[in-house]
Amino acid sequence: MDAFLHKSENRGHVKMGWLESRHSFSFGNWYNPNYRGVSALRVINDDLIDAHQGFGQHPHDNMEILTCVLKGTITHQDSMGNHGGISAGEWQLMSAGAGVRHSEMNQGDEQVHLLQIWIIPNERDAEPNYQQIRLDPHEQPNQWHLICGPNTNAPMHIRQNAEVKTAVIEQGRALPIKATQYINYVHVLEGSVQIGEYTLNAGDALAFLEEVEIKALENAQLIWFDLPEVKHQDS
Template sequence: MNAFLHPSENRGHVNIGWLNSKHSFSFGNWYNPKYMGISALRVINDDLIDGHQGFGQHPHDNMEILTCVLKGTITHKDSMGNHGGISAGEWQLMSAGTGIRHSEMNQGDEHVHLLQIWVIPNERDAKPNYQQIRLNPHEAPNQWHLICGPNENAPMHIRQNAEIKTAVLTKGQKLSVAQTQYLNYVHVVEGKVQIAEHTVETGGAIAFLEHSEIEALEDTQVIWFDLPEKAA
């Protein structure tokens, strides 16, 4: 199988005290020309945020911003009037469109663990939009769960020809990976999997074009990005 491996140790590491972050792709002060995103997927940041800390109000535009909370609760507030908590097992999708301002703060005592994922939209300067769902794959393991997609019947609608799915696999279980678009990109949130002859561990990822099967070598959570050939 032709594949592009992205080992966890090749991620950028930024630690500024209250924020300890691993960057799969170039972001902020960490830059690597080998890792500028893949297809429409531009950012996967694995963030640990200390208690009573977070990201103050700041702007974004023309980006689909997906947040997956793995531990704790992050408090969101934005210029569209949305204000509330996003807890472990919940997902938030902000379509920044023409522009939004927002903050994400950990108001608790313990750290929050989340993934921040950016996807380049195929529609520019659209009206900003906010969506949030609860979908905890630990509650229904060994199957794919669609998080967002280009069709209105997806749990959340993303402005790109892409589907994002997640699954928790118990050790020894397998799932099929067959893209509907052009490219598969599987990111291991936690655990270890085998895809063809390749082993991918926590924080790592693999990109491939053809149908394959994923096997959990230990209890594992993955996110599968079914991506178009190009960002637009």
């Protein structure tokens, strides 16, 4: 199997007071030329945010920003007029387009755990847009759940020829996976899985082209990025 294994321990690890983050790809002050993104996938930051802390108002443009909350509730506010909480089991997609300002704050008394994911759009300077859904794969395990895609019938619409799916696979069960675009990138959130000859644990990821089966060695949650063939771009 021709694949690229990205081990959790090779992620960038940043601890700045209230924020502990692990970067799958080069981000901020952490740079590694071997990890600059896969296809249009530019950022996967695995963040732990302390109580009553967070990211104050700051700008973005021309980026599809997907947030997956795993524990707690983060409060979002932006220059489009959106304001509210995103809790565990919910997903937020902010298409920054021509430009937007936003904040993400943990207003609760417990630590928040979330993933922030950036995907480079295929359309520049579009009108900013905000979408949010609840989709907890623990409630319907052993199947893929589409989070966002380029078609209007997807739960959330993304400005890129890419699909993002998630699944919980119970121990001993398996799911098939096949790219409909070009390349697969599978990131393990929890548990342990077998993909071909590769064993992946929480925080590990695998990029590959083949059609394969993913088997859960223990209960596992995954995110699957079905990505187009594009040249790497820096944000």
